[in-house]
Amino acid sequence: MQKIDDVSTLVFTKARGGKFRWLTISTLMLAIGMLLHLVSPSVFGFTPNWMIATYCVAILLTKPSYRQCIGICMVAALMEVFTSKAAFPYGNFFSEFGGALVAGFFAHSVPPLRVGRFSLRPILTGFVTTLVSGFIFVTILKVVVGIPMPVYLYGILPAVAMVAAGNAAITPFLYFPARHLFQTMNGEAAVDEDVKDSDHSQLILKQSRPGVISIEHLSYTYPGMEGEALHDINLAVEKGDFLVVTGANGAGKTSLLMAMAGAVPQYYGGTMKGMVFTGGKAVTQTSISDLASKVGVILSDYSAQIVTLTVGEEMAFTLENHGYSPEEIKKRSKEALAKVRLTGLEKREVSTLSGGQRQRLVVAAVLAEEPEVLIFDEPTSAMDPEGISEFYEMVGRLNRENGLTVVVAEHHLEAVLPYANRFALLDRGHLLSEGTPEQVMKFMMNHQVYANAIPDIYKAQLVLEEEGCHFEKPFLSVSDAQASIARAVKGE
Amino acid sequence: MLELQNVSFRYTPRGNNILSHFSASFGEGELVAVTGRNGSGKTTMTRILVGLEKPSEGIVSYEGNDISAEDASARSRFIGYVFQQPDRQMFMPTVREEVAFGPRMQGLTGKELDDAVENAMRAVDVAEEADRYPRSLPRGTQQRVAIASAIAMNIRYLILDEPTSGQDGNEKKRLISLMNALRKQGITVILVTHDMDIVASDCSRVIVIADHEKAYDGTPENLFASEGKAEQWGLAVPSSVALGRALPGSPYCKDMVSFCNAYMKLHGRE
Numbered sequence: 211m212q213k214i215d216d217v218s219t220l221v222f223t224k225a226r227g228g229k230f231r232w233l234t235i236s237t238l239m240l241a242i243g244m245l246l247h248l249v250s251p252s253v254f255g256f257t258p259n260w261m262i263a264t265y266c267v268a269i270l271l272t273k274p275s276y277r278q279c280i281g282i283c284m285v286a287a288l289m290e291v292f293t294s295k296a297a298f299p300y301g302n303f304f305s306e307f308g309g310a311l312v313a314g315f316f317a318h319s320v321p322p323l324r325v326g327r328f329s330l331r332p333i334l335t336g337f338v339t340t341l342v343s344g345f346i347f348v349t350i351l352k353v354v355v356g357i358p359m360p361v362y363l364y365g366i367l368p369a370v371a372m373v374a375a376g377n378a379a380i381t382p383f384l385y386f387p388a389r390h391l392f393q394t395m396n397g398e399a400a401v402d403e404d405v406k407d408s409d410h411s412q413l414i415l416k417q418s419r420p421g422v423i424s425i426e427h428l429s430y431t432y433p434g435m436e437g438e439a440l441h442d443i444n445l446a447v448e449k450g451d452f453l454v455v456t457g458a459n460g461a462g463k464t465s466l467l468m469a470m471a472g473a474v475p476q477y478y479g480g481t482m483k484g485m486v487f488t489g490g491k492a493v494t495q496t497s498i499s500d501l502a503s504k505v506g507v508i509l510s511d512y513s514a515q516i517v518t519l520t521v522g523e524e525m526a527f528t529l530e531n532h533g534y535s536p537e538e539i540k541k542r543s544k545e546a547l548a549k550v551r552l553t554g555l556e557k558r559e560v561s562t563l564s565g566g567q568r569q570r571l572v573v574a575a576v577l578a579e580e581p582e583v584l585i586f587d588e589p590t591s592a593m594d595p596e597g598i599s600e601f602y603e604m605v606g607r608l609n610r611e612n613g614l615t616v617v618v619a620e621h622h623l624e625a626v627l628p629y630a631n632r633f634a635l636l637d638r639g640h641l642l643s644e645g646t647p648e649q650v651m652k653f654m655m656n657h658q659v660y661a662n663a664i665p666d667i668y669k670a671q672l673v674l675e676e677e678g679c680h681f682e683k684p685f686l687s688v689s690d691a692q693a694s695i696a697r698a699v700k701g702e
Numbered sequence: 703m704l705e706l707q708n709v710s711f712r713y714t715p716r717g718n719n720i721l722s723h724f725s726a727s728f729g730e731g732e733l734v735a736v737t738g739r740n741g742s743g744k745t746t747m748t749r750i751l752v753g754l755e756k757p758s759e760g761i762v763s764y765e766g767n768d769i770s771a772e773d774a775s776a777r778s779r780f781i782g783y784v785f786q787q788p789d790r791q792m793f794m795p796t797v798r799e800e801v802a803f804g805p806r807m808q809g810l811t812g813k814e815l816d817d818a819v820e821n822a823m824r825a826v827d828v829a830e831e832a833d834r835y836p837r838s839l840p841r842g843t844q845q846r847v848a849i850a851s852a853i854a855m856n857i858r859y860l861i862l863d864e865p866t867s868g869q870d871g872n873e874k875k876r877l878i879s880l881m882n883a884l885r886k887q888g889i890t891v892i893l894v895t896h897d898m899d900i901v902a903s904d905c906s907r908v909i910v911i912a913d914h915e916k917a918y919d920g921t922p923e924n925l926f927a928s929e930g931k932a933e934q935w936g937l938a939v940p941s942s943v944a945l946g947r948a949l950p951g952s953p954y955c956k957d958m959v960s961f962c963n964a965y966m967k968l969h970g971r972e
Contacts (some may be wrong), residue, residue: 256946376749444845451970458872459842459873460838575917591841591867593867593894595898595938596739596740596936596938597740621869624941629950660871662872662874662875663871665941666899666941666942666958667941667945669958670942670945670958670961670962673958673962674962674965674966677962677966679969688939689945689949690943691941691944691945692944692945692947692948692950695945695948695949695965696948699949699950699968
């Protein structure tokens, strides 16, 4: 175990997506291969081997480990055995074993070999894999069935070469469109780059300052992206804080919030430097589901977080996953629903709830896990003013009365001013200012960073103060402003 | 001239009226805000204008003709609609194809079609994103793509449903200047919104729907000048107006600049 004193030197890289992406993509490719295999017409009596072509594509795209390659190819072999018309189909298990190793070799150890814009690798992979696989298959066939040597040498082996040539031709036709689809669906994540997943499990990491969340020298780049989404962020969230993270769209607010929850980098992949400690644990050493017990996240598309049909089921869902007894589940559900003022609605169907109620349901479901921190990503983007003030009234209450630490990414600063004790301003990945709401808003005004978000009332105060006026109380709400103005007018 | 004449709407014959005896007319080049509490009937009113609902009583008329029976697709020749979540109305793989879809359905082809699309994209400033997948764009940009789709079909009326909610200040400013540019071309923009700040600062006319009826149709100034008038219908008061009320004489301040000027005037400093 290695102790790290300076976390700014840490680098963590990971490919995007879950651990099972290779499995889902391979399954899809093999299914396609099977269909093509069954309907494929033959040209001059030869058909390319579609199963081999599709598993080559799957392996080149997802770069699984050799063990995983063998797994994929054994399934392909099984499918070939079921549909084979050969005299001894079981040779497929051996041939595809060899094919797995060859395809894996091409995926891991052979560079893309570009000619112009196109990589020659798919053609070579298709050719060599089919050649090796075919060779093994027909040799076993020869031995088992007793094919005469001349037929083997001058008839069957050339046939294998022809099929290999056929595969060399079709593999790129499958590979490039699949890769293009991959890239457009995954943003710009490049497929050719070899990203080695880092492993921090052997490191001893301790946060260097107190706080329920400590972000230390955090820099982060999404996979395949050029620029950093976050650069050298240092921020500590204390227990009981109501922290508002603000900044223009694209400044990095969502990335920062996802880093607090551990989704960056564990789910999104990419490269992370520095470290984030949530609930005392380093996010690269703890699984996202463990972090979920410390930090509850409510996304801006909250409907997407609801997975069941009724309110009661949604509340029970997370709790069942934690193994609570039915009585415990009922009790915790009731408590959580009461906190968000949705008491007694356990039997209601989610589809009959209004948007605001659904959002409260997600909050309740998150609260049922009793996290220390609630993280909201732009919760008010689609709300009317009444809804916004009701929402923050609830969140403010959870913060003050239930002691929950709250972190919110928000544009509507006037809505959070009555409740927030801290602001943090992000701009293009950099943390420009952090402190009390007034300090940060003054910074925004003076440096003209995202100054549009400064509530109009406060901005008016700053403008008037610049002209030499003076006011008793800061214009943090309409009533405060009106009182200060009335007093100032009377006083003059 | 687009008019609703004594329109009532309910979902079932014996159900409650969502909209009752509603009349309003919309001329050319106006920027009209339609507001009211959630559930007041404002979205229903716009849906009736567009043809997604047909009035239970009363008629919808355009240029003097009764178009109440016309479907939304027929009305799309002169009226466009941008949903609050614009990605729900987009389905083509690139912005250019999305904007081209409407005019193509109207029968435009070849160079005419390309020109209409290019002009529309340039008018809303999405030409740079022409080959991007619309649903991967930020919401503000998606709205502009939806507006471009409508402009490309040469609409005279454009309805925007809550276009500024969730937008940062820059996007709001951009949207407002786009709406003003459209006004100058004679297009009338109908804005369903809760954002009273925009209503006061940029709209020349506001319609308030309360209790399923038209409660107010006039200037924002008249609506906000007297205390309690807007509040009775559940509307927030724009912050500049609220501050103006704290000054002696309660001058009407349509935006913060007006307020600051009024304040400075009071102190003899300009």
